[in-house]
Amino acid sequence: MLLTFFKDPVERxxxxxxxxxxxxxxxxxxxxxxxxxxxxxxxxxxxxxxxxARQTAIDLSAPAELQLAYTRFMFASFLHRQQQDxxxxxxLGGGGMVRFLNEHFPNTxxxxxxxxxxxxxxxDDYFQTRSETNTRIITEDAFAFFKRDDIGRYDVIYMDAFxxxxxxxxxxxxxxxxxxxxxxxxxxxxxRPGGVVTFNVIENKSTPDDLQSIRDAFGELTVYRADRxxxxxxxxxxxxxxxxxxxxxxxxxTLKLDLSFVSLIKGLESNFQPR
Numbered sequence: 001m002l003l004t005f006f007k008d009p010v011e012r013x014x015x016x017x018x019x020x021x022x023x024x025x026x027x028x029x030x031x032x033x034x035x036x037x038x039x040x041x042x043x044x045x046x047x048x049x050x051x052x053a054r055q056t057a058i059d060l061s062a063p064a065e066l067q068l069a070y071t072r073f074m075f076a077s078f079l080h081r082q083q084q085d086x087x088x089x090x091x092l093g094g095g096g097m098v099r100f101l102n103e104h105f106p107n108t109x110x111x112x113x114x115x116x117x118x119x120x121x122x123x124d125d126y127f128q129t130r131s132e133t134n135t136r137i138i139t140e141d142a143f144a145f146f147k148r149d150d151i152g153r154y155d156v157i158y159m160d161a162f163x164x165x166x167x168x169x170x171x172x173x174x175x176x177x178x179x180x181x182x183x184x185x186x187x188x189x190x191x192r193p194g195g196v197v198t199f200n201v202i203e204n205k206s207t208p209d210d211l212q213s214i215r216d217a218f219g220e221l222t223v224y225r226a227d228r229x230x231x232x233x234x235x236x237x238x239x240x241x242x243x244x245x246x247x248x249x250x251x252x253x254t255l256k257l258d259l260s261f262v263s264l265i266k267g268l269e270s271n272f273q274p275r
Contacts, residue, residue, distance in 0.1 A: 027118035056094030064103030070231035091161035095129025184217035
């Protein structure tokens, strides 16, 4: 009874926020749930303590609209690299970022690498995210993928890979071997001239070390804090704030997306200090 007493409030929270579970499975990498509320489906990773972490939310009636704050801030990449003809997303989830790019930038070639074949299947079956024209879903360990000779170069690499927390990850599930300076420097070799990497970093006690590793690998970075979350979007270039504001205004005027680039500037951390 005590276990039920403590778990019920958590379940009530997720029921209210994301709806009931419509699918649940255990893969070799994660305990996965799909929840649905109205037309919005959410992909959840269940933590060892029974808590849940929301990885993806897609409104099936408007799949190109970014539902989660951190995904909006990941596209602060456009403030640093406007020309995105070929991009790579590491960590598929349900594919919210893929669907955004497919709709608003249909000429952009999108590669998405996901280690877990169960996540790839769920993205297809429950979120309608799959390989199609200008989109290639690759089921492979990103560490091995970047060692291949045939992948070419990208304008932007989006690093958004998370697993169930374990001894091979940090406390929030970020794989340790994707965080070393050696690995980060290998990403540079996969960028076109002027290309950038954008990282989704969940702020915790290891964040200062992670930022230092990115600085060591790339030399400079810009930090954006997503609204009311622990998510930081880290972009591997550092234009002046004035330049970023001008670029944001120009993008809002020319692209006319639901996403406001000017609003992303509010998350700019001029001098990042961990909380």
